[in-house]
């Protein structure tokens with residue numbers, strides 16, 4: 001009898017431990033944080049758009065594997081931006097900047113997609129084009145993209 005009781009106690013304890021570990025890992029995941037990798041791009045975004053700490057306070061950017069061809073996503077509900085790590089590390093600095101501006105455009109300023117093409121080019125009209133702009137487009141049209149972006153905030 002004593003053996004069974006101590007066995008049950010052991011099982012209960014290990015269940016509690018598993019439950020606790022599970023809960024604590026859940027808690028860690030739900031604590032708001034932004035990956036350090038993103039900080040330079042966030043600073044660039046704040047500098048260019050004039051967004052302040054108050055604008056940014058709700059937003060987090062995390063690495064998370066995304067389906068299909070998605071490089072990033074923004075949840076309007078949680079203000080959480082997900083960036084696909086596999087794709088991220090293949091991008092140039094310009095492409096990373098364009099991607100972060102796009103997602104912050106959604107999550108900080110509620111900007112929607114714009115599917116128009118910049119006249120006479122094969123580049124999107126905006127960082128808010130539904131397709132990510134490539135390195136060449138962003139380098140060629142950087143000034144336009146920044147003006148366009150700030151124009152959408154007014």
Ligand SMILES: [Zn+2]
Nearest residue numbers: 102106113130
């Ligand atoms: Zn988008």
